[in-house]
Amino acid sequence: MEKMLRIAVQKSGRLSEKSLEIIKNCGIKFGSDSRVLKEQASNFPIEFLYVRDDDIPTYVRDGVADIGIVGRNEYDEQAIDLAIIRDLGFAKCRLSIAVPNDFTYTGLSCLQGKRIATSYPHILAGVLKENKVTASFVQVSGSVEVTPAVGISDAICDLVSTGATLAMNGLREVETIYTSTAVMIGRNEMGDDQKSSILKRLMLRIDAVMRANNYKYVIFNLPEEHLDQVARIVGGMKSPTVTRLMEKGWVSVQTVVAEDTFWDVFEQLKDLGAQGILVTPIEKMTE
Ligand SMILES: Nc1ncnc2c1ncn2[C@@H]1O[C@H](COP(=O)(O)OP(=O)(O)OP(=O)(O)O)[C@@H](O)[C@H]1O
Numbered sequence: 001m002e003k004m005l006r007i008a009v010q011k012s013g014r015l016s017e018k019s020l021e022i023i024k025n026c027g028i029k030f031g032s033d034s035r036v037l038k039e040q041a042s043n044f045p046i047e048f049l050y051v052r053d054d055d056i057p058t059y060v061r062d063g064v065a066d067i068g069i070v071g072r073n074e075y076d077e078q079a080i081d082l083a084i085i086r087d088l089g090f091a092k093c094r095l096s097i098a099v100p101n102d103f104t105y106t107g108l109s110c111l112q113g114k115r116i117a118t119s120y121p122h123i124l125a126g127v128l129k130e131n132k133v134t135a136s137f138v139q140v141s142g143s144v145e146v147t148p149a150v151g152i153s154d155a156i157c158d159l160v161s162t163g164a165t166l167a168m169n170g171l172r173e174v175e176t177i178y179t180s181t182a183v184m185i186g187r188n189e190m191g192d193d194q195k196s197s198i199l200k201r202l203m204l205r206i207d208a209v210m211r212a213n214n215y216k217y218v219i220f221n222l223p224e225e226h227l228d229q230v231a232r233i234v235g236g237m238k239s240p241t242v243t244r245l246m247e248k249g250w251v252s253v254q255t256v257v258a259e260d261t262f263w264d265v266f267e268q269l270k271d272l273g274a275q276g277i278l279v280t281p282i283e284k285m286t287e
């Protein structure tokens with residue numbers, strides 16, 4: 001019987017949707033009912049385990065799951081020796097220190113002797129130690145932002161993305177101590193050739209999906225005289241594809257452009273007389 005690679009993903013929360021989306025975009029079919037906590041894909045040798053994110057590093061260490069998707073913050077907080085197989089890039093957030101709006105903050109030394117509420121005592125302890133600050137920790141597993149208002153902490157250290165939760169609870173961010181994205185984790189040694197080869201196949205697909213997400217396919221018309229300049233701006237995968245238009249002196253150019261440089265490139269193309277710029281997403285992309 002063919003072996004299965006077992007992946008642990010968060011059952012519900014900030015990581016769930018994107019974790020499953022990335023695997024679905026690999027053409028892997030699954031997802032019967034959200035109450036099913038273990039299921040197999042119908043067209044790939046992979047089995048899903050839907051659990052709390054805090055449990056994922058231990059499950060992977062103990063071999064309950066072979067790989068898992070967690071926030072890097074959770075992985076570092078638990079300090080379990082595992083391998084980071086890939087940074088998946090989503091669930092971008094930061095671990096920050098925040099204080100009540102009326103707290104006069106001039107630096108980490110202001111926290112000396114204070115009570116700090118957090119769900120990340122290990123990461124926080126490391127930063128305070130480095131800065132020779134001694135504080136007491138109030139360990140809570142959620143709703144950290146409420147603790148100063150109820151008098152059990154003087155400051156907090158929690159995850160921030162938009163900053164809306166801090167603002168709505170009368171807190172202000174004063175120090176970012178850590179930044180995080182979702183990562184795929186696994187044991188340093190899989191210890192099983194069949195599973196290693198399934199993981200290799202899976203990563204080939206995930207890489208193609210991630211690369212595609214970072215690029216756009218761009219088509220535009222251009223006065224031929226500007227082709228050399230444009231080729232320097234848009235390299236494409238090898239070089240741009242150029243076809244002649246019926247109208248004399250004009251060409252159509254097809255290329256790929258990295259998402260994070262897209263608007264810069266767009267402006268330069270406009271300046272060089274590009275017209276009818278069409279931009280489409282790419283589904284899969286290999287090197
Ligand atoms: N506001 C945010 N924006 C982006 N990513 C976030 C945000 N908050 C948390 N994350 C990331 O998502 C991970 C899971 O967050 P979530 O709040 O869903 O966890 P949880 O409440 O501990 O869930 P669980 O019920 O599975 O234990 C965090 O460890 C972090 O990496």
Ligand SMILES: O=P(O)(O)OC[C@H]1O[C@H](OP(=O)(O)OP(=O)(O)O)[C@H](O)[C@@H]1O
Nearest residue numbers: 014142143159160161162163164165166
């Ligand atoms: O800066 P923001 O965009 O407002 O996001 C920050 C909030 O998001 C996370 O909690 P989440 O909403 O996931 O709830 P939880 O406490 O149940 O984990 C985090 O713990 C913050 O409370």
Ligand SMILES: [Mg+2]
Nearest residue numbers: 052053054055
């Ligand atoms: Mg959790």
